[in-house]
Amino acid sequence: MTDLIATVEPPSLTPVVTVARSDIRAIPSIEVGGESHWLGEHRDFRRHDALARFLPEHGRFSLAWVRLRDGERLDVHEHPTKSMILVCKGSVRLTGDLEESLGEGDVVCVPPGARHGFQTGPGEDFQGLSVQFEGAGLYEDENAPRVRFTEAASASMAELERLNDTRLRRFAGHHLFELFDSGRMSREPLLRDRFVSALYVWSVFFQKMLYARQSVCTDPRLREIYAGHLRDEFGHDQLLRDRHAVSEDVYDPILEAAGNWFVMQMHSADEAAKIVIVHMVVESSCHVFGERTKAAFQNGPAAETSYFDIHAEIDGDHRDIGRDHLRTLSPEQFPQLSRACEEAWDQLELVFDRIAALVGP
CATH class of the missing domain: 2.60.120.10 (Jelly Rolls)
Structure with missing residues (x-):
């Protein structure tokens, strides 16, 4: 009988382990x-x-x-x-x-x-x-x-914001706005016609800039954010032409070159630089621009759907798009973003210099 009884081995126990x-x-x-x-x-x-x-x-x-x-x-x-x-x-x-x-x-x-x-x-x-x-x-x-790590990045972001604010204040003093502050743009229809015709050229390039960014963006989260921005801005060039009676096609090689600079950046710059260019620079300038110019276009059939009133209202929100993305960056990335900021403001000032030149004295 004993030959038929299987021997049962006790289960092996895992040894206790200590680690220094x-x-x-x-x-x-x-x-x-x-x-x-x-x-x-x-x-x-x-x-x-x-x-x-x-x-x-x-x-x-x-x-x-x-x-x-x-x-x-x-x-x-x-x-x-x-x-x-x-x-x-x-x-x-x-x-x-x-x-x-x-x-x-x-x-x-x-x-x-x-x-x-x-x-x-x-x-x-x-x-x-x-x-x-x-x-x-x-x-x-x-x-x-x-x-x-947020400490250094926050300081770098604050420095970029200060740079942008400095350039924005400088833009707010652009000599083009003297035509609005003096009331001439409200009183002189021919002056106003030349202005909206020249502005229309820049408005078309602004649309092209947003289309270009949307077409090449591969980040799903940013692409969705950009799409919302594009929906808000879609067709504003046509709004300007239709509601404000753009009467002539303007061609100026300097204005064309400066406008195309913004479009080309959407194909060559990284997403952080695009946010700086489109939102920190262009949209900040559009908000100031809308506030400084809307008074000249508050009367007449276009008043309720004025291109200028719309930009004074919505561009305040558009300025802040992408800020959360910039705050995730390392401090080493901000010097390049500061250069992009400076270059974008230089180009934007050139755009408005040419618009002012085309409007005339």
Whole structure:
């Protein structure tokens, strides 16, 4: 009988494993958008094979030891997932949306998109545990970190805005507007006719610029945003011609060249530069232009559907299109955007110089 009894082997037990913190590979910095950012000491648990096997993939969360010391800082940043930081040893100052000093045992809860960073003082040592509750760790894939550093980019964006505001104020003082401020454009029909005929040339190039951008955009999100803008602006060149009695076809080689510059940028520039050109520069100028010129066209059969009233109203919203995209860029990209801004304003001023010349004294 004993020969018929199968021998049952006891199940093998998985041994308990211990892992020293020093055995988890540390990375001191990360590169985002071409800029290196200091992490101090960052040890994601999944950089150790035994811990990676032990941590569950279902309902995935991530853990990492973090450390800053003696004046080191982690720049202000944001990420798309919830994060919790436990201060295990020492102290540190929280920076960003909330400024607060933290000590051992304190817990920081960071919602998605919140700006936060950490700064130690001289001689200070902060050791903590960083926890993310959805998906991969923030720096688990060193080549595709799940963070966006905002401090330097925000400063760069503010500098670009200041540059654009300076050029916009200069444009608001363009000598063409003297014809409106003095009342001549309202009183002199021939002057007004020459003006709308010359403006019509620029209005056609504006339409071509939007068509060109829409036709070559490959970013689905931006393409949808651009499409809404195009729908708002569609046919405004024809509106100008029909409602304001454009009576002659104007040809001016300088006006043609300057107008074509904007169209060609839609084929050669990157999306960030296009946003600067179309929205920061052209749409900002259109808003000012509409406000400064609409009074001369408020009487007559075209008053209710005036090209100038429409642009005074809608271009205020169009100025802000794409700003969120620009805020995602690295600081290294902004010098090129500043050059694009300057060049676009130079070309736009040339357009209005030629319109003023064609209108006459």
